[in-house]
Amino acid sequence: MKKNLILVLVLLLVTTSLAGCKSADSGKIRIAIAGPLTGDFAEYGTGFKNAVEMIAKEYNADGGVLGKEIEIVSYDDKNSGEEAASIAERIASDNSIVGVVGHFASGVCMAASPTYQEVGIVEISPSASHPDYSSEGDFIFRNNSLINVEAKETLTIASEVFDAKRVAILSVKTDWGTSTADILMNKLSKDFPNIEIVAHEEIVDGTVDFSPTVTALNAQNPDTIIVCAMYNILGPFASQYKDINPEINLVGFSNAYSEQLIELAKEDAEGIALPAIFFHNSTEPKVANFVSSYEEAYGSVPSSLTAQAYDSMGMIIEAIKASNATDRTKIKEALYDLKYEGVSGLTQFDSNGDALKTFNWLIIKDGQFVEYN
């Protein structure tokens, strides 16, 4: 009995370890995309997947890369660290995958990135903005700006667009939200002598009742509130705050830049301003082209992060082209030398694997995002 059991266990061990050994040269170049495809952040993850599939299709129509077809493998991490870590293990052990676009939230990315670094596979996150993310190692890249760069933009918007004097901060209780609020209050506020930070409140993600938070913030009489949270918080918060004080100015972050924001807050979204790397109504032909073909394929307007996912994938493919190989390490080396003119502007990685980005200022007017000049 015991012998049989041991035999079964050994067999199991052998078969599972063999299962990972797929041939690397299957005639296709396989690239993984990982992000939240279900749950509250599904909008972002689905955007990643759509964008990545779209650019792969475009390359495949031109005969692929290095004469091979590009194949996308998608993984749903539900924006959860545990899921992401196990997905990273699966991707890392699959030798046929040459690179990863993905993981959405900074905290989730950082749960997965140690695995990618250890086995040496390139990860480009289109969205992670936590300063510590890219310092995991040389295989870890981001095609997004760092928190402090973007946080400074929000303060500039507050002071230049709204002429703010008394600013309050609302932040979501996640790794990203807490560090952003901290940077705003402790590092950046002294660069803006006209602005006084009068209040800071935190909320748990998924909150729908903001009335106690609104009461607490409004008691300090701010003229502008910087909301470090995504559209699912900024939208209802705007509605509920404007009930009490319709005069308030709201500044968001680029990850709240989504059509869903206007859908959720309707007329209360009016006047919300935010910095964004990508603007979907831009007249630049490359961007306009991308937006129109994305709309045609998926029926919605791509968000900023979707555009960054599109470029992230583009960069991996160009790196494969430049290195003339599908070797994971060679792709990494090629990425550092790459200068990529994409839909989210010219991108070049510095030695940390961080991309340097320039911002547009967007403001919601008549139910639409428009560029602020």
Add this chain to the structure above:
Amino acid sequence: MISQLIFDGLTLGMVYALVAVGYSLVFGILRLVNFSHGSVYAFGAHIAMVVVVTMGYGLIWGLCASIIVTGLLGVAIDKISLEPLRKKKSKQISALITTIGISYIIQNSLMIIFGSESKWFPKIFDLGIIKIGSVSLKSTQVGIFLTSLALLLILSYVIHYTKIGLAMRAIEQNSKAASLMGIDVNQVVSFTFFLGGASAAIAGTLISGYYQVINPQMGFIVGLKAFSAAVLGGIGILHGAVVGGVLVGLSESFAANYLGGGYRDAIAFLILIIVLILKPTGLFGKKHIEKV
């Protein structure tokens, strides 16, 4: 500021009370904690959304449709899954687990049909703000408060002064004796589930119209808090559920303000634990004497 917090908390508390009443009604009659109640609440809100947002009818119609459909869902839950268990005289724990299962079935069906992301819901009772000193009362809040109060009064009238209410109370005391007296127990249980579903539907619609967002997971935490409100007031007792709901709402409002938003959910449960240690039957609970 304090009066503002009290008012915010009262509004929230009245809605919790409406949901808590559903737990209490079913518990009173079946001695069963109906864990599917939170999902029924989310279901009610979604029915209202379909009628109001998708089909474009007024909120009143949305509310009526939601009350009827959700009430019937309550009846269906009982008829399909709980009544067979009662007939087989299976253990209480199987019924409890069944309600948890149903809760997930409803929630996941909502996710499949409507998607899991947050959606917009129109504001209700929108007539602007009434300012009294430093307190700004939103008309929405006043409307929600008054509607909930009226509904709770109607419910309490039904239970204490109507024939079916008498039957409900009779079953609560002793279901076997009630059935010997000619009361159709299963019919009364179905009616109770209808009342529970209807009150959850109203609560769901009011809360969605207040926050202007709706998603399939909205019932989970509200269900838990309303359950703790019901236990806090003494489960099975109607006015206990109302007091419990208001207490939970107030504690949440104050906790969010003075301790920070991170503690708002925890504080309701903390109070629950303290009350249960000091008075295990809840604030208004009576001791049940088991006769052998």
